[in-house]
Amino acid sequence: MIGEYFSMAIRNLLRRRLRSWLTILGILIGITAIVSLISVSQGMKATITKQFEKLGYDKVIIFPGKGMEDMMAGLTSLSEHDLKLVRTVPGVDLATGLIYKIGKVEYNNDMEYTWVVGIDPESGKKIVEDIQAYEIDKGRDLRKGDKYKTILGYYFGTKDIFDRVIKPKDKIKIEGKEFEVIGLLKKIGNREDDSTIYIPFDIAKELFEEGDKLGAIYVKVKNGFETEKVAEKIKETLRRDRKQEIGEEDFSVQTTREILESFSSILAIIQGVIVGIAAISLLVGGIGIMNTMYTSVLERIREIGVMKAIGAKNLDISLMFLIESGLLGLVGGGFGVVTGVALAKIVEQAVAKSGVLGTEMLKAHFSPYLIISVLAFSFFVGMISGLFPAIKAAKQNPVDALRYE
Amino acid sequence: MKKIPIIRLVDVWKVYKMGDVEVEALRGINLEIYPGEFIAIQGTSGAGKSTTMHIIGCLDVPTKGKVYLDGEDISKLNENELAKIRGKKIGFVFQQFNLVPTLTAIENVALPMVFQKVPNDERLERAKILLEKVGLSKRKKHKPSELSGGELQRVAIARALANDPKLILADEPTGNLDSKTGKKILEIFTKLNEEGKTVVIVTHDKNIASYAKKIIHLKDGKIIRR
Known part of the structure; x- marks a missing residue:
C-alpha cells in the first residue's frame, strides 16, 4: 500500500515538474552547503589528527x-x-x-x-x-x-x-x-x-x-611515564623556580594531546557555526516545500474529496501528501550530496593549487555515515515541512471537497 | 422474512449555517432503499438532491434524525468510520467523472481497493475484469486525459464496482455527456441492477429518472411524491 502511495507521489511531483524542481533546488542548496562544509572540516580534522599521531602522544x-x-x-x-x-x-x-x-x-x-x-x-x-x-x-x-x-x-x-x-x-x-x-x-x-x-x-x-x-x-x-603527569611535574618545577602562583605563569606547558584537543575544539566551533548557517538555508528550503505542498493541497481538494468518497481515510490522505513532501526533501538531499561532494572536491583542488595550506591539510572526508544521515535528514525535513499541509489535506470535509471548483 | 433495507433514513434533517442564516437543506426525510432496487431521486436545483445523496452515501451525517445502513445506526459515526463504510459498501459515480488524473484507467479502478488493503495482484486482476465488464479492456493503460467523456464515465462505473459494494450511487451521471452516450451509460446501470446491484441515481432530468423502477420526487428538502 505504501508502495502505491510512493508511486502516486512520484507521479504527482512529475505532473508539476518545474515547481517540483524549484522546490527541490531550495533543499539542494542547503544540503550542498552542509555536505561540503562538513566533509571539508572532517577532512581537516582527520589530517590534523593523523599528523599528531605521527608525532606521537609522548x-x-x-x-x-x-x-x-x-x-x-x-x-x-x-x-x-x-x-x-x-x-x-x-x-x-x-x-x-x-x-x-x-x-x-x-x-x-x-x-x-x-x-x-x-x-x-x-x-x-x-x-x-x-x-x-x-x-x-x-x-x-x-x-x-x-x-x-x-x-x-x-x-x-x-x-x-x-x-x-x-x-x-x-x-x-x-x-x-x-x-x-x-x-x-x-x-x-x-x-x-x-x-x-x-x-x-x-x-x-x-x-x-x-x-x-x-x-x-x-x-x-x-617510555612507561604518563605524558600528562610529566607535563604537570614540569609545570610545577618551573612555577616553583619562578616563585609564581597557579594561574600566574608566564609560560605554558602543553602535551601534544592537549594541542590536538584545542585544535579540535576550535574546529568544532567553526564547524558548528558553519553548519548553523547552512541549516538556515535548509530551513528556507523547508519553507519552500511547505509552500509547494499547500498549493498542491489547494489544487487537489476535489481529488481529496473523491479519494475520501471511495474509501480513503484521513491517515491515507495525509500519508500521500507526507510521502510527496518527503520525496521532495529526499531528492533535494540526494542531488545536494552529489553537488556537495563535488563542491568539496573543487575546494580541495583549489586550495591545493593555491598552496595556501598544502595538499595534506585539506582532503575532504566523506563518511558513509554523513551521507546516509544527510539523506535521512533531508527526507525528514521534507516530511516535517509537509506536515501541516498534509493535516490540512486530511481534514477536508468530503462534501465540501467534492463541491470545490 | 421481512427484508432489511440497505439504507433507511428516519426523519432526517440537514441544516447548514451560512453566516447568520440557517439553511434547511433537508426537512424530515423518510426513505428506505431495499436490496435490488433501482431508484431515481429527482428534483430541481436546490431541492436537496445532493444533500440526500451525501447522506445516503455516508459522506455526511444528518443534523437531526437517524440513518441506518444494513440496520446499523451510522448517524453518529466519525469521519474515519464513515470512510471505512463508504469504501466497502458504496460505489460513487459523479457528474464530472472525478478520476485521478495521474493514474491510468486500470489504476483508477484499482484505487478503492488500495484503501481496503487488497493485495496488488488481486487488485489489478479484478480491475481488469471490471474494465472488461464496461467494455474498456483496450483502454486500460490510458490516462483520463486520453479518454472520451463516455469512456471516462465507464471507468468511473468500473471504479464504483471495485470493492463489490451493495449500493451504487450516481450523481447526475450523464450530466456531462451527449444524449447518445448518456443512454449507453444508463443502460450499464440498468444491466447492473438486473445483475442484482442496488442503484440510486440523482438527477433533475425526468427522462433519465424514467430508467429507474421507482422515482422519488424532492422539493424544498421534502419528499413530495414516490
Missing part, C-alpha cells in the same frame, strides 16, 4: 606566555636555565631548546623574510624531527659541529620562493651571513612549515643575539 611542548601564539609573536620568557630544570624532571627522556625567529633570507639578489629555526643537532634533534615532522629529501641532515650550514623547507627547492631552484651546496645569506645549503626537506603539507629554514642552535643564538633566551622547549617523555 611529547610535551613548553611555550613562552600563553602558548603557540605568543611564541610566534616573539615573546621569550624561556631560557636555557629552564631547559636545564626541565631535564631534571623525572620522566623526561629528552629535552631540547629551540630558537624561532623571522629572518631575512637572500639568494641570487632576491630577498624574503621567513621563519628561521635554530635546532640543536645534539640535544634532541630526534624530538624536533618528530614535532616538526621533517624528513630530508635531498642532501644530508645537520650534524654536531656544523656551523654556517642550513636545511631548507620544501618550497626553497621549487621556484615558489625565489626565482631559481635551490640545490644542496648552493650558498644563501641569512641575516647577512653566508650559509651553505646542505639539505632540502620533503613536503610537510603546510605553507608555513614548508618555507621554514633550519640552522644550528649555537649559530642562531649568535645571529639573533638571543643570549640564553629560548623560543620553545620540546620534551620527549620516557
Whole structure:
C-alpha cells in the first residue's frame, strides 16, 4: 500500500515538474552547503589528527606566555636555565631548546623574510624531527659541529620562493651571513612549515643575539611515564623556580594531546557555526516545500474529496501528501550530496593549487555515515515541512471537497 | 422474512449555517432503499438532491434524525468510520467523472481497493475484469486525459464496482455527456441492477429518472411524491 502511495507521489511531483524542481533546488542548496562544509572540516580534522599521531602522544611542548601564539609573536620568557630544570624532571627522556625567529633570507639578489629555526643537532634533534615532522629529501641532515650550514623547507627547492631552484651546496645569506645549503626537506603539507629554514642552535643564538633566551622547549617523555603527569611535574618545577602562583605563569606547558584537543575544539566551533548557517538555508528550503505542498493541497481538494468518497481515510490522505513532501526533501538531499561532494572536491583542488595550506591539510572526508544521515535528514525535513499541509489535506470535509471548483 | 433495507433514513434533517442564516437543506426525510432496487431521486436545483445523496452515501451525517445502513445506526459515526463504510459498501459515480488524473484507467479502478488493503495482484486482476465488464479492456493503460467523456464515465462505473459494494450511487451521471452516450451509460446501470446491484441515481432530468423502477420526487428538502 505504501508502495502505491510512493508511486502516486512520484507521479504527482512529475505532473508539476518545474515547481517540483524549484522546490527541490531550495533543499539542494542547503544540503550542498552542509555536505561540503562538513566533509571539508572532517577532512581537516582527520589530517590534523593523523599528523599528531605521527608525532606521537609522548611529547610535551613548553611555550613562552600563553602558548603557540605568543611564541610566534616573539615573546621569550624561556631560557636555557629552564631547559636545564626541565631535564631534571623525572620522566623526561629528552629535552631540547629551540630558537624561532623571522629572518631575512637572500639568494641570487632576491630577498624574503621567513621563519628561521635554530635546532640543536645534539640535544634532541630526534624530538624536533618528530614535532616538526621533517624528513630530508635531498642532501644530508645537520650534524654536531656544523656551523654556517642550513636545511631548507620544501618550497626553497621549487621556484615558489625565489626565482631559481635551490640545490644542496648552493650558498644563501641569512641575516647577512653566508650559509651553505646542505639539505632540502620533503613536503610537510603546510605553507608555513614548508618555507621554514633550519640552522644550528649555537649559530642562531649568535645571529639573533638571543643570549640564553629560548623560543620553545620540546620534551620527549620516557617510555612507561604518563605524558600528562610529566607535563604537570614540569609545570610545577618551573612555577616553583619562578616563585609564581597557579594561574600566574608566564609560560605554558602543553602535551601534544592537549594541542590536538584545542585544535579540535576550535574546529568544532567553526564547524558548528558553519553548519548553523547552512541549516538556515535548509530551513528556507523547508519553507519552500511547505509552500509547494499547500498549493498542491489547494489544487487537489476535489481529488481529496473523491479519494475520501471511495474509501480513503484521513491517515491515507495525509500519508500521500507526507510521502510527496518527503520525496521532495529526499531528492533535494540526494542531488545536494552529489553537488556537495563535488563542491568539496573543487575546494580541495583549489586550495591545493593555491598552496595556501598544502595538499595534506585539506582532503575532504566523506563518511558513509554523513551521507546516509544527510539523506535521512533531508527526507525528514521534507516530511516535517509537509506536515501541516498534509493535516490540512486530511481534514477536508468530503462534501465540501467534492463541491470545490 | 421481512427484508432489511440497505439504507433507511428516519426523519432526517440537514441544516447548514451560512453566516447568520440557517439553511434547511433537508426537512424530515423518510426513505428506505431495499436490496435490488433501482431508484431515481429527482428534483430541481436546490431541492436537496445532493444533500440526500451525501447522506445516503455516508459522506455526511444528518443534523437531526437517524440513518441506518444494513440496520446499523451510522448517524453518529466519525469521519474515519464513515470512510471505512463508504469504501466497502458504496460505489460513487459523479457528474464530472472525478478520476485521478495521474493514474491510468486500470489504476483508477484499482484505487478503492488500495484503501481496503487488497493485495496488488488481486487488485489489478479484478480491475481488469471490471474494465472488461464496461467494455474498456483496450483502454486500460490510458490516462483520463486520453479518454472520451463516455469512456471516462465507464471507468468511473468500473471504479464504483471495485470493492463489490451493495449500493451504487450516481450523481447526475450523464450530466456531462451527449444524449447518445448518456443512454449507453444508463443502460450499464440498468444491466447492473438486473445483475442484482442496488442503484440510486440523482438527477433533475425526468427522462433519465424514467430508467429507474421507482422515482422519488424532492422539493424544498421534502419528499413530495414516490
